[in-house]
Amino acid sequence: MKWLMQLFILSVVFAAGTWFGGWWLVPVIGGLFGAWAASQRLVLITATLAGAMSWGALLAYDASAGPLGQLLQLFGAILHVPGSALVVLAVAFASLLAVSAAAFTRGVRVLATAR
Numbered sequence: 722m723k724w725l726m727q728l729f730i731l732s733v734v735f736a737a738g739t740w741f742g743g744w745w746l747v748p749v750i751g752g753l754f755g756a757w758a759a760s761q762r763l764v765l766i767t768a769t770l771a772g773a774m775s776w777g778a779l780l781a782y783d784a785s786a787g788p789l790g791q792l793l794q795l796f797g798a799i800l801h802v803p804g805s806a807l808v809v810l811a812v813a814f815a816s817l818l819a820v821s822a823a824a825f826t827r828g829v830r831v832l833a834t835a836r
Contacts, residue, residue, distance in 0.1 A: 755823030
């Protein structure tokens, strides 16, 4: 239960950071989380899932508020890929940003405390 609450809170923080500050806050928040939770289990899985859930929620909100489907069809036609592949790519991008920063700062914190 503690892990699910942590996942939900981190997802909300990622979404709020992206909404108010832009995509570059995802690795910043992920790095802070990785350093803060370095001694906990499932740190990297939590960061990965929270990044995916937050951007998935933001994309779902955008889809409900505007013509996201038409935009995906247009960009998909330009890039010669299905529009859904762009959604998957965006969610994967957020996950990779979050987990790479969390892994880096977690590793630095573990090495720093080992000495």
